[in-house]
Amino acid sequence: xxxxxxxxxxxxxxxxxxxxxxxxxxxxxxxxxxxxxxxxxxxxxxxxxxxxxxxxxxxxxxxxxxxxxxxxxxxxxxxxxxxxxxxxxxxxxxxxxxxxxxxxxxxxxxxxxxxxxxxxxxx
Amino acid sequence: xxxxxxxxxxxxxxxxxxxxxxxxxxxxxxxxxxxxxxxxxxxxxxxxxxxxxxxxxxxxxxxxxxxxxxxxxxxxxxxxxxxxxxxxxxxxxxxxxxxxxxxxxxxxxxxxxxxxxxxxxxxxxxxxxxxxxxxxxxxxxxxxxxxxxxxxxxxxxxxxxxxxxxxxxxxxxxxxxxxxxxxxxxxxxxxxxxxxxxxxxxxxxxxxxxxxxxxxxxxxxxxxxxxxxxxxxxxxxxxxxxxxxxxxxxxxxxxxxxxxxxxxxxxxxxxxxxxxxxxxxxxxxxxxxxxxxxxxxxxxxxxxxxxxxxxxxxxxxxxxxxxxxxxxxxxxxxxxxxxxxxxxxxxxxxxxxxxxxxxxxxxxxxxxxxxxxxxxxxxxxxxxxxx
Numbered sequence: 154x155x156x157x158x159x160x161x162x163x164x165x166x167x168x169x170x171x172x173x174x175x176x177x178x179x180x181x182x183x184x185x186x187x188x189x190x191x192x193x194x195x196x197x198x199x200x201x202x203x204x205x206x207x208x209x210x211x212x213x214x215x216x217x218x219x220x221x222x223x224x225x226x227x228x229x230x231x232x233x234x235x236x237x238x239x240x241x242x243x244x245x246x247x248x249x250x251x252x253x254x255x256x257x258x259x260x261x262x263x264x265x266x267x268x269x270x271x272x273x274x275x276x
Numbered sequence: 277x278x279x280x281x282x283x284x285x286x287x288x289x290x291x292x293x294x295x296x297x298x299x300x301x302x303x304x305x306x307x308x309x310x311x312x313x314x315x316x317x318x319x320x321x322x323x324x325x326x327x328x329x330x331x332x333x334x335x336x337x338x339x340x341x342x343x344x345x346x347x348x349x350x351x352x353x354x355x356x357x358x359x360x361x362x363x364x365x366x367x368x369x370x371x372x373x374x375x376x377x378x379x380x381x382x383x384x385x386x387x388x389x390x391x392x393x394x395x396x397x398x399x400x401x402x403x404x405x406x407x408x409x410x411x412x413x414x415x416x417x418x419x420x421x422x423x424x425x426x427x428x429x430x431x432x433x434x435x436x437x438x439x440x441x442x443x444x445x446x447x448x449x450x451x452x453x454x455x456x457x458x459x460x461x462x463x464x465x466x467x468x469x470x471x472x473x474x475x476x477x478x479x480x481x482x483x484x485x486x487x488x489x490x491x492x493x494x495x496x497x498x499x500x501x502x503x504x505x506x507x508x509x510x511x512x513x514x515x516x517x518x519x520x521x522x523x524x525x526x527x528x529x530x531x532x533x534x535x536x537x538x539x540x541x542x543x544x545x546x547x548x549x550x551x552x553x554x555x556x557x558x559x560x561x562x563x564x565x566x567x568x569x570x571x572x573x574x575x576x577x578x579x580x581x582x583x584x585x586x587x588x589x590x591x592x593x594x595x596x597x598x599x600x601x602x603x604x605x606x607x608x609x610x611x612x613x614x615x616x617x618x619x620x621x622x623x624x625x626x627x628x629x630x631x632x633x634x635x636x637x638x639x640x641x642x643x644x645x646x647x648x649x650x651x652x653x654x655x656x657x658x659x660x661x662x663x
Contacts, residue, residue: 211582
């Protein structure tokens with residue numbers, strides 16, 4: 154039911170873990186299925202220099218999390234703000250219809266982290 | 277990459293035993309006569325079908341004329357419940373449990389739409405129904421009680437003997453969906469006072485697409501289908517002859533080995549439960565003792581069932597899960613909710629169902645592969661780090 158790419162990311166997820174010196178953390182939980190994700194970002198010169206994640210969820214949720222970190226790493230804040238769940242699903246070679254909401258988890262965690270980063274900059 | 281293939285999803289389906297397959301083979305291309313035909317070719321097949329009926333009846337303490345072959349457990353449940361409801365002049369009351377298979381639950385929801393009232397009894401945290409609750413739920417117009425013999429997900433055995441006695445006492449029909457029990461544990465329709473019992477061949481190493489409904493002599497239903505006079509008009513249509521032959525043989529074999537198989541599989545089950553529990557933060561779902569010989573249902577805390585299943589799958593281990601993510605419904609299974617599991621625990625549930633052919637080595641293999649799988653997924657989980 155999953156693409157090879159999803160399975161590859163599920164088996165070898167990129168950027169798993171925590172960042173102790175994170176500049177911002179994004180957290181999100183799916184009301185739909187109970188999955189949760191925590192995303193840590195380290196920003197330097199307006200660019201996402203490092204990124205790590207922790208995810209509780211199914212294969213699609215873990216693969217989406219991993220794929221998102223790969224897509225975001227090295228991007229500017231502005232570029233990262235444009236990434237949505239469909240982009241994540243597309244990069245994974247598609248997700249089964251019932252699993253599309255899993256890619257929301259990753260995209261929402263990213264937007265949450267970016268919003269928290271912005272708040273921190275303003276304060 | 278995989279050194280072994282371990283099938284532990286016998287609750288979903290089982291392989292057809294080679295001797296059963298061999299026994300069925302002639303009934304495809306050689307003995308293909310229609311059992312309803314008058315000629316010798318048909319009569320020969322009729323004889324084989326009736327032989328299978330006798331074997332099926334003998335396995336559950338019934339008379340051959342009380343066995344009706346159907347397409348499987350789902351159809352048997354539908355015929356028993358809808359059939360008795362339709363026989364009534366006016367709507368009445370049905371008692372069932374909240375953890376029945378959907379083939380009973382969804383039929384009961386339909387009956388509600390048709391004007392009947394249904395009581396869905398709750399279960400305790402082990403998934404057991406209280407026979408007293410059944411008694412208390414009986415109303416003046418209760419016409420049938422339908423309680424499964426064992427739950428397919430968590431393996432909990434129900435006190436069907438007590439429930440059957442209550443049904444008898446109050447003059448209410450008793451149906452049991454015994455799909456998970458027939459061929460696994462001794463079961464006698466007289467002991468449990470059943471009026472209807474559903475069974476399915478592919479759960480006891482027989483073929484798929486064939487089952488039977490036991491209907492006690494004197495019980496009456498309105499058939500769901502109209503057609504020929506096969507199966508006493510209860511289930512018209514030309515018989516699935518190879519399936520019937522396979523069902524009879526598979527049940528005969530299963531029952532002949534029942535005690536030996538039961539103790540062997542129970543030993544494997546307990547070894548697996550013990551080994552998985554030793555991983556820590558692993559909860560056994562269902563009853564610790566009153567459970568199916570092959571059922572192991574555990575929740576791995578802090579991780580999600582589907583990702584556990586996928587990981588086991590990569591190692592050649594095949595199991596199933598009641599987690600929301602694997603069901604396609606986004607809701608954890610109704611059974612896990614009914615036993616009061618919180619969302620996260622229900623989410624981490626995995627069912628290993630052992631059967632004929634599983635060995636000690638299979639269990640050891642699962643126990644060897646489980647720790648790194650659980651550890652890897654937990655290391656990724658924010659809830660594990662926040663515990």
